[in-house]
Amino acid sequence: MSNWNVYLSGEIHTDWRDQIVEGVKALNLPVTFSAPVTDHAASDDCGASILGGEDKKFWYDHKGAKLNAIRTRTLIEKADVVIVRFGDKYKQWNAAFDAGYASALGKSLVVMHDPSLTHPLKEVDAAALAVTETPAQVVDILQYVILGKL
Secondary structure, eight states: OOOEEEEEEEOOSSSHHHHHHHHHHHTTOOEEEEOOOOOHHHHHHHHHHHHOOOSSHHHHHHHHHHHHHHHHHHHHHHOSEEEEEOOSSSOOHHHHHHHHHHHHTTOEEEEEOOGGGTTTTHHHHHHOSEEESSHHHHHHHHHHHHHOOO
């Protein structure tokens, strides 16, 4: 059985990634996980910290976004499955970008969000091969697609 590469994108304020990783480990599935930098300060400040400060916030954020895109694009391109979680508190534009990028590359996209976000995310959901509400559903999907077991 070959190893699957799964990229976990999206909100960083809950433990949904840990729940998926633990569920997959419990099933002993052949999965390697990757993710964006989830340290919010490091992600925001990487560009200016490495390449030098900026007086204007636009250019400060621009540098950071480009460095983060190197990681994100590379890992999504290597992924077999991309899981994108949208939380209900914050606008996760980066998650929307990741979902669109994965879809454009023909990657298998699974979206996870609360039912209250169904309408705002209808276009993202339409691009996904599965739309879930819980990490447990994601683990069940991975078990099914990897092992063919329910």
